[in-house]
Amino acid sequence: MVMPFNADEVFEMAEQIERNGAKFYRAAAKKFPEVRKMLSDLAAMEDEHEKTFAAMRAELSGTELEPLVFDPDGQAQMYLRVMADEHVFNIKADPLEQLAGQETPGDILKIAIGLEKDSIAFYVGLKEAVSRKAGKDKVEAIIKEEIGHIATLSQKLDTLK
Amino acid sequence: MSISFNAIEVFEIAERIERNSVKFYRRAAEALSDNDLCRILLSLAEFEREHEETFANMRKQISHKEWDLITFDPENEMSLYLRTIADSHIFDPKKDPAEHLKEETAEDILKFAIKSEKDSIIFYLGLKNFVPARAGKDKVDEIIKEEMEHIAELNLRTSALKYLKRISI
Numbered sequence: 217m218v219m220p221f222n223a224d225e226v227f228e229m230a231e232q233i234e235r236n237g238a239k240f241y242r243a244a245a246k247k248f249p250e251v252r253k254m255l256s257d258l259a260a261m262e263d264e265h266e267k268t269f270a271a272m273r274a275e276l277s278g279t280e281l282e283p284l285v286f287d288p289d290g291q292a293q294m295y296l297r298v299m300a301d302e303h304v305f306n307i308k309a310d311p312l313e314q315l316a317g318q319e320t321p322g323d324i325l326k327i328a329i330g331l332e333k334d335s336i337a338f339y340v341g342l343k344e345a346v347s348r349k350a351g352k353d354k355v356e357a358i359i360k361e362e363i364g365h366i367a368t369l370s371q372k373l374d375t376l377k
Numbered sequence: 378m379s380i381s382f383n384a385i386e387v388f389e390i391a392e393r394i395e396r397n398s399v400k401f402y403r404r405a406a407e408a409l410s411d412n413d414l415c416r417i418l419l420s421l422a423e424f425e426r427e428h429e430e431t432f433a434n435m436r437k438q439i440s441h442k443e444w445d446l447i448t449f450d451p452e453n454e455m456s457l458y459l460r461t462i463a464d465s466h467i468f469d470p471k472k473d474p475a476e477h478l479k480e481e482t483a484e485d486i487l488k489f490a491i492k493s494e495k496d497s498i499i500f501y502l503g504l505k506n507f508v509p510a511r512a513g514k515d516k517v518d519e520i521i522k523e524e525m526e527h528i529a530e531l532n533l534r535t536s537a538l539k540y541l542k543r544i545s546i
Binding site for chain 2: 329340359
């Protein structure tokens with residue numbers, strides 16, 4: 217039996233993902249002037265996402281996620297567990313640790329796309345795990361923005377080729 | 378290079394992703410000796426085969442007139458997203474998915490399958506934007522949910538394998 221996450225844990229993970237994302241973008245922005253503006257803008261958007269998740273957590277703190285949804289077999293919970301499992305996707309790890317120091321701007325953008333993909337995969341589960349009342353729409357809006365980030369990163373990557 | 382996708386292309390990629398998954402699960406089932414795990418992989422292959430059929434039917438249902446209406450994407454954002462996800466999908470469309478099965482352990486196969494299911498989910502999220510409600514936007518949601526269930530199932534099997542490995546030491 218999988219132990220259910222509580223709201224605190226799951227939103228804390230989402231906040232951590234956003235903090236890591238912002239940290240990564242800021243460190244990369246310092247290093248690469250040719251993509252500085254874009255990466256700084258992305259960092260600022262991740263800051264906003266972190267605030268949104270923190271606000272949602274504050275509202276739900278202490279509540280079990282499970283009663284917020286109809287998830288009788290715990291599938292959404294189990295999906296979130298897999299996404300949070302450091303042996304599979306490692307979304308909680310500091311992405312700066314992935315950098316060897318020899319990366320090109322193109323490499324950085326590819327790593328960023330991978331991080332955004334993993335964030336989206338986690339938020340899809342989060343969206344399933346929270347009710348409309350608990351802010352499903354806000355999670356949906358953040359997913360859309362992360363989709364936009366991938367488009368932005370991809371467009372920039374094309375110009376560097 | 379044109380970056381915009383039309384809806385037909387998007388559905389064709391989805392069908393290809395599902396075909397690759399079917400092939401991968403069937404070959405993996407042939408390669409493994411654990412009967413219980415084989416049964417699960419074959420059942421996942423069957424799900425993916427049905428998903429491919431669903432996407433193909435949806436593609437056929439939408440008239441050409443509708444394609445332009447539903448692919449309203451003035452900034453090309455969704456096309457860029459879908460192209461990026463398709464290009465980075467763990468199943469390289471130019472390669473046989475069974476190539477990933479060379480000398481892999483059951484755990485490696487399950488981990489690979491989880492990554493592939495995740496890539497499919499994030500592709501279908503974008504695909505949803507190309508589907509009018511009449512043609513079954515909710516069917517895409519159902520497929521996404523089923524892929525999430527597959528990840529949960531694959532993870533359960535991974536935990537079981539790890540447990541068995543631990544107690545056999």
